[in-house]
Amino acid sequence: MATVNAFDLDNAMMLADDQGSEAWVSLETGHVHIRSDLVGEMEPLPENIGQEGHYIPVPGQHTLELGRAVVIDFVQRHMPSDEDEVRRIFRRAGAYARFSALVDKRSLRDRWHAFREQRTLDAMRAWCEQHGLNLAE
Known part of the structure; x- marks a missing residue:
């Protein structure tokens, strides 16, 4: 293998x-x-x-559902009171920059990066x- x-x-x-x-x-x-x-x-x-x-x-990352689905999952787990705002953010262009700013405002940058990295590794491992x-x- x-x-x-x-x-x-x-x-x-x-x-x-x-x-x-x-x-x-x-x-x-x-x-x-x-x-x-x-x-x-x-x-x-x-x-x-x-x-x-x-x-x-x-x-691609979107094929493995590593885009918006990961963001929404993170928000539901770690920022539930911001879910409606994040969904509004993702209805317009430039969503990731605005989401990143919100993550920073909530002091969740490290947690977001760890969450996204783990989800990416899990998806890559499953694909492999x-x-x-x-x-x-």
């Missing part, structure tokens, strides 16, 4: 949500390959990158297990 580096997978998941970006994990080695208009090719892609059984496309991969943290 191949092992995937958590940091590399997390970066690939962030890029995978952007148009013009794609990422794959080798099922044989666990190596993460990225092609992105934002950063270019970090290294040449293998010729067989599209062959089923050798590589698996990396899902689903595809027969190990996750190295």
Whole structure:
């Protein structure tokens, strides 16, 4: 069973949500390959990158429900009196900046980061297990 580096997978998941970006994990080695208009090719892609059984496309964070769903879960657990305000915040552009400001105002920055990091690790671990991969943290 191949092992995937958590940091590399997390970066690939962030890029995978952007148009013009794609990422794959080798099922044989666990190596993460990225092609992105934002950063270019970090290294040449293998010729067989599209062959089923050798590589698996990396899902974006939204595919793994690591966006707004994590925010709402955090708010319900740690900021329940702010839930209506946070839902209003997320109806407009720039929501994450305004949510971040509210988290700071409530002195919950460290708790938010720990919560988000744990949810991300849990989602990456589940995705890796689903595809027969190990996750190295």
